[in-house]
Structure formats: C-alpha cells, structure tokens
Amino acid sequence: MVHYKAVYFAATGGAAALLAKAVKKADVIAYKDLGAEAIMRLEVENFPVVVANDIYGNDLYKEGVAKYVRI
Numbered sequence: 001m002v003h004y005k006a007v008y009f010a011a012t013g014g015a016a017a018l019l020a021k022a023v024k025k026a027d028v029i030a031y032k033d034l035g036a037e038a039i040m041r042l043e044v045e046n047f048p049v050v051v052a053n054d055i056y057g058n059d060l061y062k063e064g065v066a067k068y069v070r071i
Contacts, residue, residue, distance in 0.1 A: 001055065010052035
C-alpha cells in the first residue's frame with residue numbers, strides 16, 4: 001500500500017446498495033475480462049467509507065486492537 005501510494009477503504013457490511021448510489025462514473029482500466037473483478041477507476045460522491053489503510057502505512061484495524069489489548 002505504501003509503495004504504490006494506495007488506500008484501502010472499509011465500509012459497514014450490508015451497505016452495498018448505499019455505496020453503489022455514490023458511484024457517479026466507473027471506467028475499466030485493466031483486466032476487462034474479469035468483469036466485476038476488473039481494475040476500475042471510480043468517481044464517487046459522498047462515499048460513506050473510512051480509510052482502513054493509508055499511504056503512510058497506518059492500519060485502522062491494528063490501531064483498534066492496540067487500543068484495547070492488555071498484556
């Protein structure tokens with residue numbers, strides 16, 4: 001994620017219909033033959049997600065565990 005300056009989004013389970021409404025434009029940029037699994041560039045508006053992994057190596061899931069773990 002850090003090397004490619006990519007982010008990983010997380011959304012509440014069962015929110016696919018809400019997420020789909022936020023997609024304004026979708027363009028396949030690689031692996032068109034994979035259909036829904038193709039690499040796409042999405043243009044979104046009011047996309048209800050959180051960044052779970054960012055370009056700096058931060059990991060929301062690890063931070064959550066670290067906050068409450070007891071040794």
